Amino acid sequence: MSLLDIAELSAGYGGNTILDGVSLTAERGDIVSLIGPSGSGKSTLLRVLIGLTPPTGGTVRIDGAAVDYADSAALKALRRRMSIVFQQFNLFQNMTALDNLTLAPVRTLGVARAEAEARGCDLLAKVGLADKAGAYPAQLSGGQQQRVAIARALAMQPEILLLDEVTSALDPERVGEVLDTIRTLAETGITMLLVSHEMGFVREISTKVVMMDAGRVVEAGPPASIFESPRETRTRSFMQAIIRH
Amino acid sequence: MNGAAEFFTTDTAAFLAGALGRTLWMTLLGCTLGFLLGGVLALVRRTRQPLLAPARLLAGLYVETFRRLPFLVILILVLFSVQAVAPGLSLLGIATIAVTLAATAYLAEIIRAGLDAVPRPQVEGAEVLGLSALDRLRFVVLPQAWGVILPPAAAFMVMFVKDTALASHLGVVELAFAGKILVNKGFSPTLGFGAVLVLYALVSWPLGRAAAHLEKKLVAPRHR
């Protein structure tokens, strides 16, 4: 049984179909990369998975159990197992880095504050920001904010981590530090679903690559086959466009 | 005509103090209740729960109506409705209800604008961490919204100190009415209205200061 099993998932905004029957699976420890042109529904897929955008059809199973996205208790349970990091970080602007990390564990997991702070400091150290615990987001660079955001997601001890173009809003010289953080993370065996346009990184880190276009999965497979011998012309033209650019 | 010697007596002072007390009572109590009720209306209007649709509609209707009614009209409406159901209520009580009704509508809009000013991604960041709606409000939205809510809310209250003068039409002896009574008693308008003017100024100033202090205490560090 797959850890994450997405079947015929559909979603849309106000009558427009954005996700049009997406199916894919991730085993425990998989690093699944979603690639595809902008507007193909990658962000929407992650938003549906974490319960920010309601699905209009299909099912999501975690360890075989279907998630009921209309039920707030089920959503709460889901968000204990799955966490997301956004392109724009979305750190709480009114809190220090450490408070960003401890708020949810204390309020939703019932962790004692001292323990949450100790764990928060550990996590900040893991992403190389041990000295920034007391800094507010506005005092941090984009790359630092994104690393805090990753640490915040990890503070929930998720089994599945969703990463939506986490390096796209960064200055080029800051991209490396965030990719390094994700590499380290990959070695811990956490399951990840990530959207990225960093093709070299995707190829290196992924156990599986999923090519999306117009709300559908065009093809999926191990990175070597998607990058070297894609079956679909749509994948080939996307790769060529990316490489040329 | 009574002169200055008769004016500066404990009697006049007590009379003016009573009037000042009524002005303050109406403003402070009315605006405080209005802030709480306005907050509730603002929150109701922000919900998305389909079951709450009728409540959203009513809240919107209330806010849009009462913001458009002149305060004097609200006073008269309250006067007649209260006299029909609870004839024993004092004029000051009636005026305070009217202030509350008007303040609720205005402050609901001010609070709603403040809550809306907090970017949606901030709320989503809290939502995906499993924080309850109340926790999102308490820890993420309100701390970032205070800076937007407090200045216009304080300005509204300071301005409303003056509007409570309309309660004199009901017969509430608040500051403005007290000035008129003193002049009718034979004191010169310079003395009677001069004293009222000084008292209005003395009230608005600390109110403004208190609001500024509150703002400093509540507004999140980044926004300071």
Ligand SMILES: Nc1ncnc2c1ncn2[C@@H]1O[C@H](COP(=O)(O)OP(=O)(O)O)[C@@H](O)[C@H]1O
């Ligand atoms: N909140 C929204 N309201 C309406 N349309 C949206 C919204 N978010 C995204 N879309 C549309 O959905 C489509 C897919 O967007 P998205 O999932 O962000 O794609 P990707 O992440 O692959 O670039 C786009 O056409 C976009 O315009």
Ligand SMILES: [Mg+2]
């Ligand atoms: Mg996207």
